[in-house]
Amino acid sequence: MASVESITQSLAGLSIQPAAAVTHTATDATSWRETLQASSSAPASFETLKTMVYKPKTAKAATPVPLVIIARESTDVNSAAVGKKLNLKEVRVASEDLLNEFFALDKNSLSPLMLTAETYPKVATVLDASIASSSSLFAVRARSSTTTLFLSGKDILTYLRTLETQDAPLQEIDLEALKVDAAPAGQVKATPVKKEKDDAKIEGAVQIAIGIKKEVDFAAWYTNVLIKADMMDYYNVSGCYILRPWSYSIWEVIQDWFNVRIREMGVQNAYFPMFVSAKVLEREKDHIEGFSPEVAWVTRAGQSELEEPIAVRPTSETVMYPYYAKWIKSHRDLPLKLNQWNNVVRWEFKNPQPFLRTREFLWQEGHTAFLTKEEADKEVREILDLYRQVYEDLLAVPVIRGVKSEKEKFAGGLYTTTVEGFVPATGRGIQAGTSHCLGQNFSRPEMFNIFVEDPNDPTNQTKAYVWQNSWGLSTRTIGVMVMIHGDNQGLVLPPRVASIQVVIVPCGITAKTSDEQRKSINYRCEELASVLKSVGVKAKADLREGYTPGFKFNDWEQKGVPLRLEIGPADLKKSQTLTVRRDTGVKAPLPLAEVTSAVPKLLETIQADMFKRAQDTYFSRLKEVTRWEDVVPTLDDKCVVVMPWCEEEACEDDIKERSARSDEPQDERAPSAGAKSLCIPFDQSRWPPIEPGKTKCAACGKDAKRWTMFGRSY
Structure with missing residues (x-):
């Protein structure tokens, strides 16, 4: 990726001087403008540009020529009309793989500056004619999702004109006029995409949590929920994200629950290094073939080139199995059952989505070895049922257990079992966790040669190659939970994984409330939190000064706290609190004398109701x-x-x-x-x-x- 300095130097050679340059956190299209406006380095007034890449249909033998369209963010682009004008058939949005192949960029780094003397002749380029004549400054990605330059429309045109050739001329098209021309006579085509985005906005969004409707703009809703619920933040390496305590605590609950159960099965936790040599990684070509495009390589240490590149593990079979061969010498060493909680890196170029598809993610990966297939088969199903319980019993997310097809099974495995989830808002399935039987594919002589003397052979002349399994569950669990339970107010947490299950908010305090009354209400809130903690409820009294009860309600609702208790002067007189369920919004008074028994029961009811609603929806689809x-x-x-x-x-x-x-x-x-x-x-x-x-x-x-x-x- 070119540095900002090299790009600005290249522009200077064309007498182009950016009005400003801003470095910021990695952003997608939905948060880019907001991020720039928050920067003191950005101009007071500017427009954002969008650069779209399409792949026209071609004959199978032909090489696809991407179509690049550069337009103002506010312009609705009719790609089909542009394609028709340029005699291109069936124009479709390009995949991330194509973006990487042609430009070595992801979709959040595209801009006119991605076009160079090398790439420009390989594409068809269209510039919205209104850009060059505009007096606005335009925000332009500097071949990165973390750096933005501000250029005039005239400068953008100048840059592109220096790249065009006789065989690849720059096409200046009035996209707004083209849209009108493409409509039937006497009718201007509707702009459903813009209307959908407008419809997605929630009236009065400044006053509430999310501001985007889940049912209209799911991707923007999902990102907003994660950010505003303090689940994650963007990192300055594309495709990598920071897991904040509100989400990491969920992962810790899963870890603690899972560790107890796999230890009962005789599994021990261990840790293996994250690096693997090219020689070892490539030993099993069938296995690594599925990961090879995504393997990240370390090639330098300081200023020195490494003699042999070192890969960052995409998974750990090839890391661990040479040592299984070293440690397993007798059938008495079996079964060997190890698990590790670790990170893996898969440098994929598909659309990154927090928790669902990231370049680095956390997971557990279990690797076990047995003397017989029967033992291996039994464990595969036992682990899969633990994954089912993680989703259904902890996260209130229904899943269906099954086996993958031969095409979809784990590369190098004998068979793959899976728990499959479903996201109703998008109608998409999601692989939630997998338990693989690897058979003897990795233990055979040409692989890692993991064997023992067959205990059933009295002559001790027969080698018995071990049967192996691998199984993994990742932080994808958190993303699935958010997608299924979240609503237009934000996150909705199942009680069993919430780090705060009950929040207690003092209410009814006004300017006329005496200091003594205020202290009394706050004291009762703290006392109630303490009483609930004594019976195992994770409770917190929100006594923050300077915030209204309404603000606190919205704050905790967008974070998904399962239950809110409100206490005010009238409640104290009646020796009660008002309960408010996050999942349904149902309010009900509760005598303070009953909280230690009623609140835990109510939390279990919330957990069960959340699962039942999600399961009913899944099965109905x-x-x-x-x-x-x-x-x-x-x-x-x-x-x-x-x-x-x-x-x-x-x-x-x-x-x-x-x-x-x-x-x-x-x-x-x-x-x-x-x-x-x-x-x-x-x-x-x-x-x-x-x-x-x-x-x-x-x-x-x-x-x-x-x-x-x-x-x-x-």
Whole structure:
């Protein structure tokens, strides 16, 4: 990535001097302008630019020529009309992989400055004609999501003109006029995207927590919830995020719960280094193939080049198994069961989303070795059920247990079991946790050669290669929980993972309230918190000065605290408190004499109700489909298709391709993206029995084997 200094020097050579340069935290499009306005280095008045990259349809043998459109943020771009004008077919938003291939940038770093003498001839470039004639300053990404330059429209045009060639001329198009021209006669086309964004805004958002409607602009809502609930913050390395105590405490609850149960199974915690040599990493090519594009490499130490690059672990099989071969010498050394809580790095270029898809994330990864397949199979299911309990019993998130298809299983594994979640707001499935049986793939001689003498062979001449498992659960759990339970007021926390389960707020204090009354109310709030703590409730009295009760209500609601207790002068006279549930908003008086028994029960009721609502929604979106004609409409209704399937990989590829077809330009994250198999549920009894020779695959018509869940997914 070019430095700001090198970019400004390059511009200076063209007699272009940026009006200002601002370094800031990594931002996406929704928070960029707000971040710049908060900077004292930014101009008082400016516009933001958007740079969009599209991939037109080409013949399979042809190399795609990306279309780059540079427009004002306020301009609604009709990419189909631009494509038609330039004779480009089926213009679709480019994937992150294409952005990285052509520009070595993610979508939050795109700008006119990404175009260089090397890249410009390889793309078709369109500049909104109104930019060059504008008197505004424009915010332009400096090939980074953390640095912004401010340039005039004339300077932007000058820069692009220096790059154009006879074969790749710059196209200046009046995008607003083109939009009108593209509309039917006598009718100006509507602008649904802008309207949706406007509709997403909540009236009076300054006064409440989030300000974005979950049901209209889910991505912006999700980010706002995480930031305003103090769950995370952006870091200055793209795709990496800071987990603040409010979210990390949830991870600690999961750790504590899980550690108790795996220790009962004989699993011990250990730690292995995060670095792995290229030689070891590449030993298992089938396994690492799925990770190779995402492996981060260390190539320098100080000013010296390393003799051999060192990878940062994307997972730890190749880190740990050479030592399993060293430690396992006899069947008496089995089973070997180790788990580690650690970070991994996968330098992927797809759309980063906090907790769901990040370049560095936290997880636990268990790696075990057994003498027999039966032992390995048993543990795979035991661990998977623990993952189910983490989601259902702690996070109040319903999941479905099943096995992955051959195409979707863990690379190098024998089979993969999974717990699959579902996000109703987007209609997308999400892989929540996986438990893999690796078989003997890693223990065989050409791999890590992990064996013992077969105890059933009296001659001690037979080698028994061990059976291995690996299993992992990550901080993705937190993101799934937020997506499912959060609402337009913010986060909604299940009581069992909330670091504060009950907040007590003094109310009814006015200017006429005497100091003695004020102290008495505050004292009773502190006393109530202490009483609740004595029975195991995580309670806090909010006695902050200078904040109104209304502000405190909103503050704790956006943070998702499960239960609020209000105490005022009238409550004290009645020896009661007012309970307010975060999940439903239901209010009810509660005698103070009953709080030690009633509050814990109410918290358990909240936990159970949250799970039941989420489960009812999930199950209502599982739609039985037996005809291909019903697949895409079902997906478009934000549901999961459950259909009889032949379980053939070619059919699965075809399903993904056919279910993605759309007349509208879309990218891989759009609602019309192709469906893939989510899992083959263990419990097949929810659907009619598969009749051999009679029940046919809904996609290809061959004999079906099992009911399988297909859906769009994260």
